[in-house]
Amino acid sequence: MNKIKDAVFDALPGAAAIVYEDGEIAETNKKWENGKDVFHQLGLAQPGSNYFEHCQRAVEAGDDYALKIIFGLRGIFDGEKESFELTMPCPEEESRPKKSWCKLSITLLEGDKPSVLIFFEDVSKNMSVVRALRESEERYTQQFKNSMSGILISSPDGEIFDANPAACKILGYSRSELKEGGRPLIMDPAHPTNKKAQKIREKKSVYEGEKIYIHKSGKELTVEASSVLYKNEDGKLRSLNTFKDVSGQRETLKQLEHEKIFTEAVINSIPGTFYVLDSEMNMVRYNDAIMEDLGYTKNEIEENNALLFFPEDEHEKIVRSIKEAFEVGSTHIVSKVISMNNGIRVYHFLANRFKTDEGEFIVGTGTDVTDLVEIEKEKDKNYDMLSQLFESSPLAMAMFSPDDKILKINNSFTELYGYTKLDAVGQNVHKLLIEGDELDDAEEISENVFSGQTYTEEVVRFTNTGKKLSILMSAIPIVHEGKVEAAYVIYVDLTDQKKLENDLQKSLGEKEILLQEVHHRVKNNLAVMAGLIDLQIMEEPDPKVEVKLNEIRSRIFSIAKIHENLYNSESMVSIQFDEYLKTIMEALPQKGLLGSGELEVTMDTIPLILNLNQAVPFGLAVNELMNILFSKDLKGENLSLKLKRDEERITLIFEGDALDVSLFERNGNTESFPSLLISIFLSQIKGSMKFDQNEKDRLILEFEQMDVKGSSSSLTSEQSSLLN
Template sequence: MEQELFELNPNPVFIFELDSLQIVKVNQAFIKKYGYREKEALKLRLTDIQSSNGVAGGLDEMTSGYKNPEIIREDSVEHISKDGEHFYVMISSHPITFKNKRARIVFIHDVTDRVEAEQKAQKAFDELSQHVNNSPLGMIKWSSSFEIIEWSDRISEIIGYSREEVLGKTPYFFQFYSEDDLQIVENEMSAIQAGEKNKTRTDIKIYRPDGKLIDLRVHASAIRDNNDQLISTITFVEEITRQKRMRLRYQRLFENANDGIFLMKGDTFIACNQQVCNIFGCTKDEILGQTPADFSPEYQPDGNPSLEQARKVIDKALTEGPQVFPWRHQKKDGTLIDTEISLNSISLDEDGGYVQAIVRDVTKQNKDQEELRRSEELFRKLFLEAPSAMVMVDTQNKVTKVNQSFEQLFGFEKDELLGRDLDQILGSDEDAPRMTEEGLKGQELYMDIQRYNKEGEKLDLLLSIIPVYLDDKPIAGFGIYVDISDQKRYERELKRSLDEKQVLLEEIHHRVKNNLAIVSGLLQMQMLSVEEPRLTSYLQDSQLRIKSMAIVHEMLYQSEKLSQINMDSYVKKLVRVISNTLSPENKNIQVEVKCNECTLNINQAIPCALNINELITNSFEYAFKGRQKGLIEVKVIEKEGVITVEVKDDGVGLADNFDELRKTSLGISLIENLVKQLDANLDIDTGEWGTAISFSFNKADVGGSSSSGRV
C-alpha cells in the first residue's frame, strides 16, 4: 500500500540518504517533472537538483534542514530540472529508514506560479514604495495570515511606530479607539481571507504611541495567485483627522445654520438640517423622500405650476450653474411662507445629479420691506403734500429735496434750489442753524426767523429744525417753515396798543394820586381853620385814609407791574407818613415793621392798607394815654398763599366798655367792613400788656373796582 502511494502520487516524491545526500528512489511524477530517467535520477545527489541562488551559506545552508532526523521540514526552495529549467517547490520531508540507512522521504509541490506572483507583487511593492514614500499615503504589506512584512517610512510618520517595532505583528498589535473599530478590521480581514472581497475601504481610529488619537482611512487590496489563493494584502493608509474635524465642524454648521439647507438627488430630498424642519413645520422623516412640490402650493405667485417650475430651476442648477430665486412654500399646517432659494449642483459620486439648496424664510423680511415701502410712501406724501413748507438738506447744508409748499412760499422752482446752500438761497439777517458733518450747528430747534423770498420780500417765519442721525452720525436735516408774517404784524400792533395802554394807565394812577393829594391838601387847609379839637381829629383821620390810598396809586405808576403792590415797601412808607402825622411831641413812640416779600393786587392792597392805617392810627390815639413812650409792631407775613396782618402795641389795652364803643365807632366799623371785603378773619386780643389785632386772608387776583361802595 505504501509502495502504491509512493508510485502513484501525482506530485514528485523521492528518497535520499541523509548522510550522503544520495537520491536512492524516485517516482514517475519526479521523472516527468525533472526530466531524468530513473537510472540517471538514482545517480543524483540532493544538491544536484537544488539551486544555490540566494543561499549565503553554501552546501551547509542548503542541507541543514534535512540533517536533523527529528524535524519535518516544510519550505519553499528553488529546484533545477535536467534541461536547466528553474522552478519553485514547496517541500515537506520526513525521516525514514531505507535499507538500514537513515534517509528522508521528500514530497514536492510545485509553487512556481505562487512564488513568481509573490516576486512580482514584491517588485511592484518596492516600486510603489518609492512613490508612496513621497506621498501622503502610508503603505503596509501583510502576509496571507495578516502579519506585517513591509512597512513604509510614511506609515511610520503617520502611526508613530518604526519598521522594527511592527514587522511580524498583526492588527491586534495596535490600540484601537473602540471595540467597534477593531470589529470592523476583523470583518474586513475575514472577508479578504475568505475570498469574499479583494478591495476594502474602512475608516477607523487608533492611538499613536504618544497617546494621540488619529483618524485613518485604510484602503486594502488583496493579491492572489492563479488559484485565487491569498498571497498578501497591501493597504494604503491616509490620516484624515483634520478632514474628520472639518467634516464634524461642517456638520455642526450644517445643523446649526440659520438658513435651511437640504440636499436633493434630482428633485427628491435626501438630507436636510433642523432649520428646514423649522421652516416647513415638520420632522426630517416627513421631509426626506419628498419633493419641493410637496411643500409648495399648486401655483406660484407668478401663476406657474409649482411642480413644473421646480423641475425647471433644478435642471438649470444642474446644467447652467447656481440659481437664486424667490419661492412660495407651504408649511405642514398649510401656512404660506415666502422664501429665497439658492440652488447649486454638487458632485458626490460618479452618478451626479445632486443639488444643494439653501432656503431662507423671508416672510418677515418681505413684510418689513412692504412696511418700509408703505412708510416711505406715507413720508413722501406727507413731505410733498404738507401744507407747511419743508426742505431737506445734507451735511453740507445743501438742498436735496423740497415740497410744493416750500416752492410756493419762497417763489422758487425745485431746479433752482437743489444742490445749493440753503442760507445763500433764502438770505438771513441773523445767524441760523446749519447742518454740518459734525451735526447741527446751533442747538435751537424752534425759533422765529426772517428770510427773503425770490422777490426779495422779507418774511416772518416760524422754523422747526429736525436733524437726522444714523449710528450717531448726521446724515441729513429737515427744516419746516410756517409763515407767521400776519401774526407778527398783529403782534406788533398789539404791542404798540399795549404800550399806549401802559402809558395811559400810568397816567391814570398818577392823576388819581395827584387828585387824592389835592383832597388831602384841602383837608389840611380845613383843619387849620377849625378850632374844635374833635372835628380836627376827624379831618386828620380822613386825611390819613386818603393818603393811604394815594400811596397805593403812587407806587403803581412807579412800578413796572401796574397791578401788583410790594407790601413791604408800601407798609414802611405808610408807617412813616402816619408817624410823621400823629407822633406827639412830648412822647417817644416807636413803630417797627416786619414784612416778608409779598405782593398784592390793587383790589386787595387798598382795603388791607386802609385797615393797617386804621389800626396804627388807633394805637397812636388810644394806646399810650398817660405814658411817655411806647412800641407799635406791624407784621405782614405771607405763608403758603395766606396773608397775615398784625398790629400790636404795648399800651394800656382796650377800654372795659370796648364792646359798646365798637357799635358806634366809625374806625372800628370801617375795620370790620374792610375785613369782610377781604374775606378775612379778625382776631382781637388785649390785656395789661397791650393790644394785638390781626386778620388773615387768602392771596388772590381779585377783579372789580375798589371797596368804597361796601364801606
C-alpha cells in the first residue's frame, strides 16, 4: 500500500512536499528532490528542513510571494481555510530563457498530525494563452472604442449589451440610453428596408446592406450596416452590428440629382429657345422649346447644323453673326426662322462665347418677336381709340404736365368752361379755372398727383365768363416706366345736382321737424289720457278697478316716455334705453300706491341705444313686470336692476329681497294678463325670461340686439285672439 502511495505521490505532474504544522518537511516526491523539475526557488527546501524558515529567508531577501505563502500556511493550520493557491512568476534562469509561471497549491491533509500538501505546477503555457487572450481583448477593445464605424452588440430579440462611442455619436444617444432602450429605440422593424434586412439575416445569419435607424432627434438615418450572428462563451446568440451613416452621401446624391433636374428645368423654362453651338455650328445643347415651338424632331436637330432653322436668304447673315460671336465674344441679330408649326417667324437672337477644356462654344437664346409687329400696330390702334375716347367723352377732360401746363383738352372741356383749345393749351390748369386763395390748395393737388397719388375732391371752378361751378374733380397720374410723365383731370359738373341736394336736404329737415312734432303730440295725447285715468282713479271706489286703472296708466306712461325721448333726441328711430329705464323706474306710478320710501331701487346700467322696435316692447315688458311685482305686498324693501351687454346679447337682471319670483310662475295652464303681455312683448324681440331661486330670488330678461325694421308688432294669431 505504501508503494502505491509513493507511486501516486511521484506521479504528480509537479514538485510536491508534505509539511507539518511546525514547518518540518516530512516528505517530498522525486520532482521536488530532483531540483530541476522545481519551477520556483521556494520549492528547493530539502526533507527534514523547516519550510517556514526557508520562506522566511526568501522574505528577507525581498520575495513578497514567500510572505503570502507563510500567511497561507498559517491560515490553513489555524483552521481559517482548507486550501490556498497562488500563481507567481519564476525567477529567470539560463535553463528557462523565457519567462515562466508556476502555480502553488497548498491543501490540508487528514491524519493524526496536522500536515499540508504543497504542490508546484508549471502554468507557463496557460499564462501565454491568457496573455494572448488579454492582448486580443485589448486590441478588440481599442478597435471597439476608436472605430469610426458604429458598433452595437445585441441579442436577436433586440436587447443592446454594448455600444461604442461612434454608435453613440451617430445615433445621438448615450451608451446607457442605448442599453436601456434597446433596438426599438433606434430602429422601426416595420420599415420596408429593415424588414428586408431582417429576412436576409434570418436566412443567412449575416447581412450586409442598408438599414434605416432613427436618430434621437427623430430624424431617419440611412446606414450601411454589417450584421452577423454568433454564440458567446455561454452559448447564447449575440448579434454584432457594424454600421456607418451614409445619409450625407445619400443627400449629396439626391442634391446632385436635384441639381441636374433643376438645371434641366431652368433650361427648359427659359423663355424662347436656348442653344449651345460649337465652332461648326452644331447644336451641342438645346431646350425643349426648339422642338415644341419650331416643330423639329430630335434627330433633325442633332444631325444638322444651325442653318437648318433659317431660310437661305438669311444664311450669310447668320454665318457672319456666329463668326462675330466667336471672335468678339458676343452678338445679337434679328432674323427670319423656319417654323415647322407656323411657317416663317421672326426671332431675336442673343449669344455669348465661353471656353471649356473641350473648346470654344457660344450659348444663346432666341425670342419670337413676330407678334411685336402686331403689338406695335395694336398700340397705334389703341392710341387712336383712346384719343377718340378722350375727344368724344361727355365729361370735361384735360391733360397737363408736371409744371401744370395744359397739354390737351377735349370738346366737353370747351363746352363746360368756354375755353377753346387755342385758349387753354399752354396755360396753367389751375390759374385758368380758379380765382382767389384756392390756388395754394390747387398746387398741393399737383404735388400729390405727380407723386403718384390719385386725387378726388369736390371743388369750385369758374368758367371763362366767371360763372361759379360746383365740380367733382378727379386727377390721375400718367405713369411711364415708373415715372409720372403727366396727369389728366376729369371734371364732373355737380352744380345742378348740388341744387337738388340742397332742396332735398331742406325737405328732409322739414319732415324731421314734422316727425318731432308728431312724437311731441303723441306724448301730449298720452299724457292727457294718463291724466284722465288719474281722475277716474280718484273717483273709483272699487280698489280692484283702481289697481287695473293704475296698470293701464303705467303702460301709457311707458309709451309716452319713449315718444318724449324721441322728441328730445337727434335720432327718430332709436333711444338711449339706459336713460329711459332710469326715468320709468324713478317715476313708476306704482310707487304712489304704497307710499314713498317703502322700496329702494338701485340701478347698474351701461350706455345702450336700442332701435325703436325693440325699445318699445322691452320697455313695456319691464313695466308689466313691475305691475306684477306691485300687485302684492312687497317681501322686502330692496330691488336692484343690472343692465349689461355680452357682444350683441342684452341682459336685464332683477334681484333683491323685494322680488318674489313666485308671482311670475304659471298656475297650471292659465296665465295672467300681465304675464301674457310680458310673453307677447318678449316674443316681439325674440327675448326670454328666466328665474333663479338659489340663494336669493333673481329674474333675468334676455334678448339679442338687432336693427329691427318695419312694424314693431309681432303678435301671433293665437296671441291676438287672447287679447280680443
